[in-house]
Amino acid sequence: MMMSRLAFRFSSRRLAAAGGAFVGYTALMLLQERRLRATGGPGIIPFELAGSGQAERIMTRWGPDGQRAARMSLWLDFGYMATYGTFTALLVDHARRRRDHPPVLPAAVIVAVAADAVEGVSLLKVLKRADIAVHARRARVAAVVKFAVLLLALMYVAADRAMKPSQRRRH
Known part of the structure; x- marks a missing residue:
């Protein structure tokens, strides 16, 4: 039982550190978003989901x-x-451990990050006006995959939080 508490405390510290880094970087991204919208156009997410004409x-x-x-x-x-x-991977892993699910679940977040990388490279090519139709379409598909995987991951975490403690198999 003592090892379980130590592992939980270590996991909680990593989760808190990752959460702090996420919040800090989100603030930076929101400043960029404000700068982008100040030019009279939409933010970056509509661009991620736009087709070539849009x-x-x-x-x-x-x-x-x-x-x-x-x-x-x-x-x-x-x-x-x-x-x-x-x-997100740490949140999923925390929920996974509490429910005693397979350790592969947090790795699913890699799919979202990889899709985001494909999206980013494609949109940089769109901004260079290189084969806009192909790269805008690729970016849109990658963005949809990214958002879908992240939504599923967060729904998994929310479902775990909604469970009664007695329903969890926490070690």
């Missing part, structure tokens, strides 16, 4: 300043992936 309209609305801000946001997003990926 992506071109968004870039036109942003103008050169907005496109620079979008480029910066996309580059910063590669670091953001590490923070939200780690935090």
